[in-house]
Amino acid sequence: MHYSGGVTKFNIAGVAPSQPGQIAWIQIPSVSFFNWHPFTIASAPGQNETTLAVRALGSFTKKVQTVGEDVVKVAQSTSIEGGTYEAVSTEMNFPKLQIDGPYGVGHLQWGAHPVIVLVAGGIGITPGISIAKHIVNQGKSGLVSMSGGWHIHLLWTVKNFDHISWFEAELKSLAEIASDQAVPVTLDITIHVTSGVEEDSESVKFYGIGDIYQGRPDLMKWFEDVRDARMGMDASVNLCGPAQLIRSGRIAASKASCEDILFHVEEETFEF
Structure with missing residues (x-):
């Protein structure tokens, strides 16, 4: 999801941090096939997803802002008595993204102090x-x-x-x-x-x-x-x-x- 100020947020299901404030490395083939970049995870342990927020501050992160969900038209032919007809529907095509992590543990144990x-x-x-x-x-x-x-x-x-x-x-x-x-x-x-x-x-x-x-x-x-x-x-x-x-x-x-x-x-x- 894109926000004003050059921020894009990704919610990645099935990957969760084990500690608050960890980082993950991500690679977006449509932006760069070879480059991996680290970002701090905004989600918390116990959530079955990883939330990353990317701000447009450099060449890679500026290109990330152009990544979005595409609406794809899907045509499906169906046979009926007397002939066939073609129905057209739409599906969301989400960007491909690879993630490596989460990594990192800070020196503070969150919750140890009141x-x-x-x-x-x-x-x-x-x-x-x-x-x-x-x-x-x-x-x-x-x-x-x-x-x-x-x-x-x-x-x-x-x-x-x-x-x-x-x-x-x-x-x-x-x-x-x-x-x-x-x-x-x-x-x-x-x-x-x-x-x-x-x-x-x-x-x-x-x-x-x-x-x-x-x-x-x-x-x-x-x-x-x-x-x-x-x-x-x-x-x-x-x-x-x-x-x-x-x-x-x-x-x-x-x-x-x-x-x-x-x-x-x-x-x-x-x-x-």
Whole structure:
């Protein structure tokens, strides 16, 4: 499925990650017969599919945006008394894709700490979606190792409002599940849109996801707010996005850490 902002998502049935935030290598013959490229998986363990989101940032990923489902006309002749007639139907012809993986295990065990902090820029949200799905699904299934449950804080920075649509369905689903008091998981979502002019309908369009703001986030203040809300609990942090966001997030996590709460950080650098 194609989205504005040069993003294409693939859902591959029958392949599932064993850990949140893993990667898979994919090859698309119609784009390049020889090249394999790694992408972070946005689905979670327990799902019988792998979701990959590809952003147009280089020559290969730009070509991926031209790949789509083709509608093929299928003609079928049927014999009846007195002659034959030809019926024409349509079928979807999905692009061929090969996958190698999933691979990779981060140094953090997601769910080992009661607080999960996910900071992402642009398409760097993919590991955050995987991790959030994993934690929420564990909570929904009753597989909670924390006496007080888990608390997820997600901060996503995008350039334009319509980029939120990349993972709108997933975020709304996670927010709905976490709102159930029987599920021992809280989910706080903050989205910052850094460019474009906000229209009255923009925030309303994405109602039900979380708090949406115009402008760049103050990461230091955001981490301090998380710290003050979760004193006495350590946090696992995933930073994924442009180098400047990673650096600012790492500094903020370090400065916000204190005796009562430590932010344990892992990071991945992506372009915006």
